[in-house]
Structures are given as C-alpha cells and as structure tokens.
Amino acid sequence: MTLGQKIKILRESSGMLQRQLAAILEIGDGYLSKVESDQKVLRRAHLKTISKTFNYSYEELEALWIATKIYDIIKNEKEGLNALKVAEEQIKYQTGKNV
Numbered sequence: 001m002t003l004g005q006k007i008k009i010l011r012e013s014s015g016m017l018q019r020q021l022a023a024i025l026e027i028g029d030g031y032l033s034k035v036e037s038d039q040k041v042l043r044r045a046h047l048k049t050i051s052k053t054f055n056y057s058y059e060e061l062e063a064l065w066i067a068t069k070i071y072d073i074i075k076n077e078k079e080g081l082n083a084l085k086v087a088e089e090q091i092k093y094q095t096g097k098n099v
Helices: 001-015 018-025 028-037 046-054 056-076 078-097
Strands: none
Touching: 001 018, 001 028, 001 046, 018 028, 018 046, 028 046, 046 056, 056 078
C-alpha cells in the first residue's frame, strides 16, 4: 500500500471529502487528489496533521512516506532492487540491528 492509498482510505472511511482534508492540510484539493493517486508527495510535516486528524499511527504514515521517497529514487534503476537489498544490509551493519 502506498501513502496516497492509505490517505484516501483514511479519508473515505471517515466520510471526509477531499476538499475538507485539503483545507485541514492547507493544500489545494487538486494537489490532494494527485497525492491520493500517487502522482505527488506530501511534505513530511503533513503526516502529523493526518495522524491527528484520523487518529492513525504517525510511525506507519512516516514509513509509507519514506518508502515512497525510496521508490521514486529506484523505480527506473535496473539494479534498484539489488541496491535496496544492499542498503538494508548497510543499515543492519551500521546499527547492529537485524532489520
């Protein structure tokens, strides 16, 4: 699931219109539409507002946001998936954690 998909699910399950959420986030409803269809990405600061608005885990929203950023970097790279695996190993090594 993408961040855009999660935002749309949260918004729709609460009965909120796009324009209402856009007003809360202080962005245009057209921009929010593009966020929900994964054409645009919100600023990280918006995650706290979404978390509070829908009483949803900030950490889960942040993980989806980061995943979107990573995907944007590697989506057109032939070795993107391999690079992702290498990055995971580097994180394990640097933090001493088994991710």
